[in-house]
Amino acid sequence: MFRNLSSQLAAAAAGGNGEKKSMSPTLRSDIYTAVDKTKSWLAGNGKGGSGQAGDGVSYANILSIVQKHFPDAKLGLEGVGQTESEVSVVVSGVTNMVLEMSKWEAMAGGMAMRTWTDALVNAYGMIPGEPGQGPDGRRKESLARGITRGINNTDVGLMTKDFTAKIQIISSLKSLSSRLFGAGSEEARRTEAAFSSKFI
Template sequence: MFRQLSNQLAAAAKGTDAPKAMAPTLRSDIYTAIDQTKSWIIGGMGQAGDGMSYSSILATIQKHFPDTKMGLENIGSAENEVSVVVCGVTNMILEMSKWEGMAGGMAMRTWSDALVEAHGRLPAGSRKDGAGRGIVRGISQNTNITLMTKEFTAKIQIISSLKSVCSRVYGVGTADARQAEAVLSSRLI
């Protein structure tokens, strides 16, 4: 009986298609995507909502998540474009955290600081509001949390970085920040 169970487990383990190691370019692609996204949100290389300037960022994300696409319903809306891009880069960082927990935590901190800085540099108005909603939605609603590391310390660091983006974009203690943090917390439990 034990032999049969052990053979079944061994066969199941061999049949999985999960990668055995982190993609060699993942780390450099993450930092490239962080720099590209920050510049894009600010308006340095096109601007969010123009319907086309996100293509180089999306190409970087698609190297690791080929199914990531900018649907027709998202094109031309700063909030929707930012949401898809932020989700893709966040997923890349969470993927790295599976293999290297602390490196993923540090990358997430860099990413959250870059998002907050980019949002802060936008002039007040509807574009800033749309980008802010897109950033928070990309993190709190669209991100694939199952990609996150199982290492306790790194996981706590990643979660606190993600939650800090919500409060730093919307303002500490605001109703929008509390709601976004609650949505993120409910997905993490």
Template sequence: MFRDLLQSNAKGASKERKSISPTLRSDIYTTIDQSKAWLAGTRGQAGDGVSYAPMLNTIKKHFPHATIGLEALGQIEVEVGVIVGGITNMVLEMSKWEALGGGMAMRTWLDTLVNVYATIPQSSKKEIIARGIVRGINQNTDYSLMTKEFTARIQIISCLKSLCPKIYGAGSEESRQAEAMLSSKLI
């Protein structure tokens, strides 16, 4: 349901734009910083239905149709999926215009996700956040935004493929399934 909003808007935005948004780079890094506190629960928390608003507003600036419906408020997996997918789309959009800069931003973004995820105490909420992260990467991301430059593209794909084993553990069933789904989208 949300994937269509993020993808249809991302495709429309990529057709209309003739150059990179002047604030895209700073918006990416600001939103990444905001997501750290949000996921870790130090400023608001995933699932509270409100504290994702600053991140969503920034994402909407670049992809105006990205939204979280009222029926999804308080659903951690959906909220995390939309925010993760939105930030990932912003990074992929940047990679179209600045291939290596986009690759570096993707590395920063995915390292942030892994590091913040590692700090979350073990609980059922941690499992839901993991599913939300993978959902954002696999279902809410528009890979048509990615650069066509070979070297940067390989760097981005490599970063993306390394995420699931770091979240679920190398060789786990969840990791293999998420990686297979991601691979099917990137081929």
């Protein structure tokens, strides 16, 4: 299922990429709107009717923003209502938007990536409980897996070639796993290795 999802997202990114000659005029504002909406949605605080990941409906609000820039990005029917799947698609889509911006405005893309990874970590931290313990803990685990899976499903071909901005983006993404799982944890080491092989 996730291999298929990854292929869909990569195809979506590649499909829109070949014809673009300049950055979409709404990309920057859409990124920050999507970041804010995703943070509330992941935290599940319900503010502004944001719902929460895994409820089967509220992800569409964010996915519609992603689809303005990557029209083929979608969540298969088998993933609807599954927290990890919904989070993966949303995180991958928003990350692709940031990578796309970095291609046109390298340093702005680097700063946006930092804002995005901070938002993911902050949303994760707002959920009570310890990972794996009780309903909140299981939710936290699903969110963390969805976030890392979403990052792994992004299209690195969209990333800027500017060395400084590229290093900033990669650093933000690589630090994400240790910020979610705890520095030095087995899960953090495994996901950092996966991110390194993908982004470097």
